[in-house]
Amino acid sequence: xxxxxxxxxxxxxxxxxxxxxxxxxxxxxxxxxxxxxxxxxxxxxxxxxxxxxxxxxxxxxxxxxxxxxxxxxxxxxxxxxxxxxxxxxxxxxxxxxxxxxxxxxxxxxxxxxxxxxxxxxxxxxxxxxxxxxxxxxxxxxxxxxxxxxxxxxxxxxxxxxxxxxxxxxxxxxxxxxxxxxxxxxxxxxxxxxxxxxxxxxxxxxxxxxxxxxxxxxxxxxxxxxxxxxxxxxxxxxxxxxxxxxxxxxxxxxxxxxxxxxxxxxxxxxxxxxxxxxxxxxxxxxxxxxxxxxxxxxxxxxxxxxxxxxxxxxxxxxxxxxxxxxxxxxxxxxxxxxxxxxxxxxxxxxxxxxxxxxxxxxxxxxxxxxxxxxxxxxxxxxxxxxxxxxxxxxxxxxxxxxxxxxxxxxxxxxxxxxxxxxxxxxxxxxxxxxxxxxxxxxxxxxxxxxxxxx
Numbered sequence: 001x002x003x004x005x006x007x008x009x010x011x012x013x014x015x016x017x018x019x020x021x022x023x024x025x026x027x028x029x030x031x032x033x034x035x036x037x038x039x040x041x042x043x044x045x046x047x048x049x050x051x052x053x054x055x056x057x058x059x060x061x062x063x064x065x066x067x068x069x070x071x072x073x074x075x076x077x078x079x080x081x082x083x084x085x086x087x088x089x090x091x092x093x094x095x096x097x098x099x100x101x102x103x104x105x106x107x108x109x110x111x112x113x114x115x116x117x118x119x120x121x122x123x124x125x126x127x128x129x130x131x132x133x134x135x136x137x138x139x140x141x142x143x144x145x146x147x148x149x150x151x152x153x154x155x156x157x158x159x160x161x162x163x164x165x166x167x168x169x170x171x172x173x174x175x176x177x178x179x180x181x182x183x184x185x186x187x188x189x190x191x192x193x194x195x196x197x198x199x200x201x202x203x204x205x206x207x208x209x210x211x212x213x214x215x216x217x218x219x220x221x222x223x224x225x226x227x228x229x230x231x232x233x234x235x236x237x238x239x240x241x242x243x244x245x246x247x248x249x250x251x252x253x254x255x256x257x258x259x260x261x262x263x264x265x266x267x268x269x270x271x272x273x274x275x276x277x278x279x280x281x282x283x284x285x286x287x288x289x290x291x292x293x294x295x296x297x298x299x300x301x302x303x304x305x306x307x308x309x310x311x312x313x314x315x316x317x318x319x320x321x322x323x324x325x326x327x328x329x330x331x332x333x334x335x336x337x338x339x340x341x342x343x344x345x346x347x348x349x350x351x352x353x354x355x356x357x358x359x360x361x362x363x364x365x366x367x368x369x370x371x372x373x374x375x376x377x378x379x380x381x382x383x384x385x386x387x388x389x390x391x392x393x394x395x396x397x398x399x400x401x402x403x404x405x406x407x408x409x410x411x412x413x414x415x416x417x418x419x420x421x422x423x424x425x426x427x428x429x430x431x432x433x434x435x436x437x438x439x440x441x442x443x444x445x446x447x448x449x450x451x452x453x
Contacts, residue, residue, distance in 0.1 A: 287367020
C-alpha cells in the first residue's frame with residue numbers, strides 16, 4: 001500500500017480514533033517505529049494534533065536511528081497505522097498516553113527501504129501474489145532478574161522451575177499484571193507459566209498474520225519490561241542471560257493459508273502416511289532446513305545467541321524435523337485441521353520480528369517452489385546421538401557463532417531476497433561490527449582462568 005492509499009485509509013478511521021481519544025481522556029500519543037535491531041523508537045505529540053498526524057504523517061530526523069540514513073538525507077515521515085492504536089496502561093490514569101505503530105516513508109511519500117515493518121509488508125504482498133497468507137504464533141521467553149545497584153550484577157527473581165507456583169514462583173502477580181496490560185493492548189492471551197530456568201517465564205498470545213504478529217511481539221516486550229520495572233525487577237529477552245541455565249527462545253509456530261478459501265494449506269486429511277501434513281508443509285519445512293544457517297543471522301542475531309544454541313539446555317542445535325521430538329530444529333505439534341502448523345524452535349526473542357518473519361516466509365516458500373524434501377523425521381533424542389550417528393543420517397549442525405551465521409547469510413541469495421538492499425547492507429555492517437567488538441573484548445572469566453599464565 002503506497003503513501004496516498006495509507007492516508008486515505010487513515011482518514012476513514014480517524015473519527016473512530018478521535019472518539020476513543022475523547023472517551024479515554026488521552027492527552028499524548030506516542031508515535032512508535034523500530035530500528036534495524038527491533039528496538040522501539042518513539043516521539044510524542046499532543047492528542048489535539050492527531051488529525052494532522054494521521055492525514056499527513058509526522059516529520060522526524062532519521063539520521064540518528066541505527067540502520068536508517070545519513071545526516072545529509074535525514075528527513076523521514078512516520079505515518080501511523082490506526083489498527084495499532086492502544087492506551088499505555090502503565091501511564092497516568094488521568095491524562096492518558098496512547099501509542100500507535102508507524103511505517104516510515106521518505107518526505108515525497110516513497111516507502112523507506114530501511115523500514116523493517118514496510119519490508120515485512122512487501123514480503124507478505126509477494127506471498128499473497130503466490131496465493132499464501134502467513135500466520136505466526138511466537139512464544140517469547142524472558143527472565144525476571146534482581147540487579148545489585150552498586151555492582152550491576154544480576155540474579156534470578158525466584159528459584160522456581162517449569163510450571164511451578166507460589167512460593168517457588170514469586171512472579172505470579174507480575175505475570176497477572178502483564179496479562180491485564182496485554183488485554184488492554186488487544187493481545188489475546190492463551191497461556192502463562194513459569195519456565196524451566198529460575199526467574200524465567202513465558203506468556204503465549206494468539207497467532208495472527210505475520211505483520212500483526214510482529215507488532216504483537218514488539219508490544220509484548222514493551223509491556224513486560226514496563227511492568228517489571230514497576231515491580232523493581234528487570235525483564236530481559238537476552239538469549240542467554242545466566243550461565244548454566246536455559247536460554248530464552250522464541251519458538252515460532254507458523255502456517256500458510258489460502259486467502260480465497262481460508263483453508264490451512266499445511267493440512268492434508270488424506271496424507272496419513274506423512275502425519276496428515278500436506279506436501280506444501282513438508283516442502284516449507286525443507287526450505288527452513290535448507291536455509292537454516294543463513295536464517296540464524298537474522299533469527300539469532302546476537303553474539304550471545306550462540307551461547308543458547310548449545311547441547312544440554314533444550315535449545316535446538318541439530319537441523320532435523322519431527323512430529324514429536326523437542327530436540328529437533330523443527331517440531332510439528334499434534335493439532336491438525338485448521339490448527340496444523342510447524343514450530344520453528346531455534347529463533348530467540350532478541351531478533352527483530354519484522355525481519356525474522358520475512359526471512360522465515362521467504363525461506364519456507366522457496367522450499368515449496370523448489371519442492372525441497374526435508375527427509376525423514378528424526379524421532380530419537382538428537383542430544384543423545386553420537387556424532388557418527390548424526391552424520392550417517394545427514395543431520396547438520398546450526399552455526400556455532402555469529403560469524404558462521406553471517407558468512408552463510410552473505411552466500412544465501414534466497415534469504416537476502418527477504419530484504420531490501422538497504423537492509424542487507426546495514427545489517428551486515430552493524431553485525432560484523434558487533435562480531436569485531438566481541439572478539440576484541442576480554443571477559444572476567446578469561447582473566448580469572450588465564451591470569452596465571
